[in-house]
Amino acid sequence: MAEEHEETLNEDNGNQETITKVTGMYKDWFLDYASYVILERAVPAIEDGFKPVQRRIMHSMKDLDDGRYNKVANIVGHTMQYHPHGDASIADAMVQIGQKDLLIDTQGNWGNILTGDRAAASRYIEARLSKFALDVVYNPKITEWQASYDGRRKEPINLPVMFPLLLAQGGEGIAVGLSTKILPHNFIELIDASVKHLKGKRFTLYPDFPTAGIADITNYNDGMRGGKVRVRAKIAQHDKNTLAITEIPYGTTTSSLIDSILKANDKGKIKIKKIEDNTAAEVEILIHLPSGLSPDKTIDALYAFTNCETSISPLGCVIEDNKPFFVGVAEMLRRSTDNTVQLLKQELEIKLGEFEEQWHFASLERIFIENRIYRDIEEEETWEGVIKAIDKGLQPHIKHLKREVTEDDIVRLTEIRIKRISKFDIDKAQQKIEALEDQIAEVKHHLANLIDYAIAYFERLKKDYGAGKERKTELRVFDDVDATKVVIRNTKLYVNREEGFVGTSLRRDEYVCDCSDIDDIIVFTEEGKMMVTKVDSKTFVGKNIIHVAVFKKKDKRTIYNMIYRDGKKGPSYVKRFAVTSITRDREYDMTNGNKGSVVWYFSANPNGEAEVVTVDRKST
Structure with missing residues (x-):
């Protein structure tokens, strides 16, 4: 049970105030709840850039991946094996990932970030992993696993993401006592920054928004607490009495933008005759002005009194070692790049071990067949005798091998089929061994020149996936609009x-x-x-x-x-x-x-x- 302690304060005016301190169970429960929300729901991990629900969605999609589209409802149901929450939260999180157009290849109505229209129900839309996701997110051989919430399955602690995914997608969440707001950045600029970091050069990162628009990053402050980014719609004069909005600020939609313009008009801050919303694949909002009104002054008034200009306060907070960690985007990029180098190293070491194992058995197989050691077991009547006979027959020929021959190796030799022995081609076997030796030498070269290998890896990502991912948001220093000069x-x-x-x-x-x-x-x-x-x-x-x-x-x-x-x-x-x-x-x-x-x-x-x-x- 909870314990309660009461203290009575006597104030000068004679009033009595009682303070009740709640301890024990209630205190523990609240701390447990706060820790759970921070670590398991709201804040992404620095290692892979995913919140738990996002990581479980990506893991489920890999489980189901066969190259074809799956109903989102099916993926959501499969994710519930790993995520101990309702289907609605999983579906919403999946739609948000899909709308960022990086990890999920979508089909159907996934909503519109420009207009704010919601996606269709999960039973009507489909998804599969993008080629980019399959390339950079998964490698089960270097993934650390843990038991799922009910102990029936295994799920990744972190996915081995070899790309600064969190900075590319951005992320936000509200936890207990803290929040996070990491702005999205440009795909190509992130790769260029990673390469600069690997070369020991300085780099700078600025946000790039999917809604395009114009941004003033003068006070970005590396995406840390206290920074501010001002974002504006792109407004141009269409004709003498018409303005056209073709790009909107991040965090707004065409609907919310139009509402703010109508509200400013109702309050008399600006004067407009009519608004037309022609937005489809691209934004087009036409603002018709009364005759005699200055278009330039109206543009300034739109920035001053409507959502055509908004301010975003970034806050870089991630989970590191099961604790919230406040960090700037430059440090996030450095850590992500260094983590990618270590993951590439692990991948290469695993490949090297596999190639050396293949070379070892291919060499053993050639010795076994070429020297007809399989004949030595004809007279043996026991399994132990067979093993010893093969081991004895191999001994004169194994000095060039890189490790000792084990009993498991000998057992594998006994499993070779007679058909394979009868059709064995010594030249082909030698070619296979030489090819493996070339592959081993190549992997060893990459390990010896790991930074160059990592740079080449990032350059390949840029070449393979960079098309169409150029910067959308124009960076510009804004002149302050004096509201008193432009107000009607x-x-x-x-x-x-x-x-x-x-x-x-x-x-x-x-x-x-x-x-x-x-x-x-x-x-x-x-x-x-x-x-x-x-x-x-x-x-x-x-x-x-x-x-x-x-x-x-x-x-x-x-x-x-x-x-x-x-x-x-x-x-x-x-x-x-x-x-x-x-x-x-x-x-x-x-x-x-x-x-x-x-x-x-x-x-x-x-x-x-x-x-x-x-x-x-x-x-x-």
Whole structure:
């Protein structure tokens, strides 16, 4: 059972607060749950780039692979032998892998990442492993295995993926207390970066999105926490009154993009006449503008007020040694490439062992048949005698072999059929042995020059699978769009000077100017007080207003001229100044601060023009 400890805190005001600390079973359960979600569901492993459900799907597809398409429902059912969760989560994960168009060769309606349309039901769509997946993901001889959740089957701990798959596909997940968001990168650029790493050269990696678009990676921060990528739709002027969106930002769909444009139009931030969505295989959204509206200004407004520009915050988190590990994309690439080199080494060592074993038995077989050692067993009546007779007959001829002859070798010799002995061709046998020797020498050469072999491997991947995988997302540094300059002036500003109110709902009072609901306004009063506040329906800023206008940040051109009396009986002063930066809703005193100060004269010149003021002196 859980244990509960109660502590009572007495506060100064006399109130009592009870804190109950939950320990024991509840604490253990939560830690177990959090660990499970982090390790077994949400975060990919650094070794192969897969989450457990993805790894089990790929393993099941290899189980079923015969070169033909399988119903996805069939693959999902087969995966349930390894994955202790429902079929819906497996089907969803499989559709996500299929939409990335790298590991799965799909057939049927697998949805559309551009429009957000969902895939058809798993009983209607089919899949098989792509040639790329068969080439880089599997090798049962170098795979470490573990028992499945019910102990009936074996599943891979990690698949021997010989490619930076996680960086190519990207991945995201929300666990307990942490999340991950690794952005997708370009296939060819990843291979080039791996080759540069193997050659000891520097490399840089930037994201490349399947939805294309434009990206500003100035603050990418190597894909680590705190970084930011700004992504934009590609918008061009179709004709005088029409804009065309042909590429969309990553993380949006044509539907969500159109919704955000309509919402901005409803709020008066932009003005559009009509939207047409002609998206099919390629994105095409036509935005029809009212006549007389600037297309360039509207494009800036779309970036400022709609999902035509979004911001993505990457977060590189992976599982390493059963623990979450925060890492940048460059280090992920280095580790993946180094892991690929080790996997290639293991593969070569296994091949070398197999070739040497084949050479050993081919040599033994030739000695056994060429020297007619099989005749030595004719007189033997026991199995032990047969083994000893063959062993004795082999001894004079095995000095050139690379290992000792075992009893298993001799047993294999006894299994050679008479037909094979009668048709044995010494020349062909020698050719086979020489071919094996060439293969052994080649593998030993690769092992001795492992880095060169790995570079050649990556270059082959690029040659075989790089076609059509060129960069889609254009990289560009964005100019910041000043929202106040591109927003449509969708409302009117009014002022009640005597009572000190400004706002958009004071229609009975004095009209000031057109404004938008994101503008700031600047106000001066007769007492010499100044305030900047956001446009609202009605705001009190101070009685006896002498000047009100829309405020522009960092405005050095607008110059204010003020003549004021300092206090009730003090001298008068002339002041000329600009207002470039302020704290919103804070009251500033533009006089010396003495009580009873009053402004005699005030003007605001938008271009800093000089003024001549005539002052009449009167004796009192």
